[in-house]
Amino acid sequence: MLSNQAGDGKRTSLHGQWSSKLAFVLAVTGSAVGLGNIWKFPYVAGENGGGAFVLVYLVCVIAIGMPVMMSEILIGRRGRRNPVATMELLGQEEGSSKNWRYAGLLGVLAGIFILSYYSVIAGWTLSYIVKSASGVFVDASAAKVVAELEAFKSNTAQMSLVHTLFMGLTIFVVARGVERGLEQAVKFMVPALLLMMLVLLGYSITSGSFGAGVEFLFTPDFSKLNWGSVLEAMGQAFFTLSIGMGAIMAYGAYLPEETSIMGASATVVAADTSIAILAGLVIFPLVFSNGLQPDAGPGLVFQTLPLALGQMPGGAFFSTIFFILLSFAAWTSAIGLIEPGVAWLVEHFNKTRKEAAIIVGGVIWLLGFGSVFSFNLWKDATVFQGTVFDNLDFLTNQLMLPLGGLFIAVFAGWVMCRNSTADELGGAGTAYSAWRIGARVVAPIGIFLVLFFAIKNVVA
Numbered sequence: 001m002l003s004n005q006a007g008d009g010k011r012t013s014l015h016g017q018w019s020s021k022l023a024f025v026l027a028v029t030g031s032a033v034g035l036g037n038i039w040k041f042p043y044v045a046g047e048n049g050g051g052a053f054v055l056v057y058l059v060c061v062i063a064i065g066m067p068v069m070m071s072e073i074l075i076g077r078r079g080r081r082n083p084v085a086t087m088e089l090l091g092q093e094e095g096s097s098k099n100w101r102y103a104g105l106l107g108v109l110a111g112i113f114i115l116s117y118y119s120v121i122a123g124w125t126l127s128y129i130v131k132s133a134s135g136v137f138v139d140a141s142a143a144k145v146v147a148e149l150e151a152f153k154s155n156t157a158q159m160s161l162v163h164t165l166f167m168g169l170t171i172f173v174v175a176r177g178v179e180r181g182l183e184q185a186v187k188f189m190v191p192a193l194l195l196m197m198l199v200l201l202g203y204s205i206t207s208g209s210f211g212a213g214v215e216f217l218f219t220p221d222f223s224k225l226n227w228g229s230v231l232e233a234m235g236q237a238f239f240t241l242s243i244g245m246g247a248i249m250a251y252g253a254y255l256p257e258e259t260s261i262m263g264a265s266a267t268v269v270a271a272d273t274s275i276a277i278l279a280g281l282v283i284f285p286l287v288f289s290n291g292l293q294p295d296a297g298p299g300l301v302f303q304t305l306p307l308a309l310g311q312m313p314g315g316a317f318f319s320t321i322f323f324i325l326l327s328f329a330a331w332t333s334a335i336g337l338i339e340p341g342v343a344w345l346v347e348h349f350n351k352t353r354k355e356a357a358i359i360v361g362g363v364i365w366l367l368g369f370g371s372v373f374s375f376n377l378w379k380d381a382t383v384f385q386g387t388v389f390d391n392l393d394f395l396t397n398q399l400m401l402p403l404g405g406l407f408i409a410v411f412a413g414w415v416m417c418r419n420s421t422a423d424e425l426g427g428a429g430t431a432y433s434a435w436r437i438g439a440r441v442v443a444p445i446g447i448f449l450v451l452f453f454a455i456k457n458v459v460a
């Protein structure tokens with residue numbers, strides 16, 4: 001076992017430390033803000049009828065997401081190892097069991113599964129950079145933009161190529177390590193993406209159907225809600241915040257002692273949620289003003305945004321910039337997805353970061369072909385939830401992440417003693433008590449109930 005006990009009794013991480021609080025907040029925000037906000041949120045909200053889904057999602061973010069995120073960071077910082085070793089170590093230290101390591105392992109696995117399909121969609125964004133730059137979308141009609149996406153989806157070779165390219169980029173950054181690799185990638189991406197979304201918002205406000213978009217997003221129609229969509233909303237909250245699988249725990253392991261976990265979590269949750277809502281506000285008005293369908297599925301943003309951008313002055317330019325930023329956002333999230341597995345291989349099997357990144361990344365790359373083929377060769381081979389892509393998405397977002405979150409909340413809330421958690425969260429005050437109620441009661445019960453009723457519905 002590697003020793004990482006510092007002289008003063010506080011542990012340090014083998015992989016180094018964030019150079020500042022800002023670097024940590026940016027890295028976590030970089031991990032949180034990604035395809036989940038701009039690609040996934042609009043399309044799942046669209047498929048689930050809008051308003052009521054959005055409301056459940058927001059409740060989950062605040063009541064479950066926030067306490068789980070704080071729990072993950074504090075566990076990570078206390079253990080200072082990869083999520084598997086951290087859960088094992090703290091499980092023992094807190095007088096429970098080594099077997100908590102399996103909760104860490106579940107997270108490593110979830111990260112691998114998620115990245116396998118995430119990388120495929122990230123590949124689409126890479127492809128759309130090139131399409132945009134070549135002017136394909138300038139003044140294009142809705143029909144043309146839709147046809148372009150259909151043609152791309154059936155092009156197995158091209159999709160394989162961009163998936164490969166994206167995994168290569170991810171492996172490259174992760175191999176370089178915490179400070180040199182992760183920090184630099186996020187410093188400019190998040191602000192730039194936010195700015196770009198604001199420009200698009202300006203366009204969508206003037207597009208004519210802004211009111212219809214706002215109504216769709218914010219008027220809850222509870223008849224459209226069932227336990228399946230409640231589970232989907234909760235899964236989306238986990239996915240978009242990057243919680244429930246150890247990504248944030250791994251980042252927490254590199255967090256300096258003095259940084260406030262509450263402040264950092266609140267900033268990240270606020271930034272992530274604003275960007276998702278902003279994406280919804282950009283996309284739905286465009287959907288309605290162009291006669292597109294809100295329930296178009298995973299292709300939604302690849303239809304609406306090129307269409308809108310193509311109609312703007314300087315369309316090819318803005319569209320190119322937008323997809324570059326989206327690729328960046330996906331890239332910084334991919335790093336979070338692979339980091340737990342890489343850190344685990346380095347610490348547990350004595351691999352170098354480079355070797356570990358290549359091994360884990362290679363496995364993910366191979367698995368990714370299941371999702372590439374889901375849009376073409378295997379698109380009709382559907383079981384249970386649908387294609388390989390649909391099943392991976394369901395398994396990870398709606399089962400593995402909530403389950404991981406449940407373990408994390410129970411661990412921080414019940415297994416760790418009050419002294420340990422108060423120590424990490426800066427002492428017992430009102431905010432600490434609020435977290436503790438969240439982690440002990442609200443999050444576990446909420447997650448359990450949603451999982452229970454949703455699964456019961458599927459089985460019944």
Ligand code: PHE
Pocket residue numbers: 031032033034035036037114238239240241242243245247333334336337
């Ligand atoms: N939060 C990321 C997104 O919204 C996805 C992600 C999930 C990243 C889990 C890391 C861990 O795109």
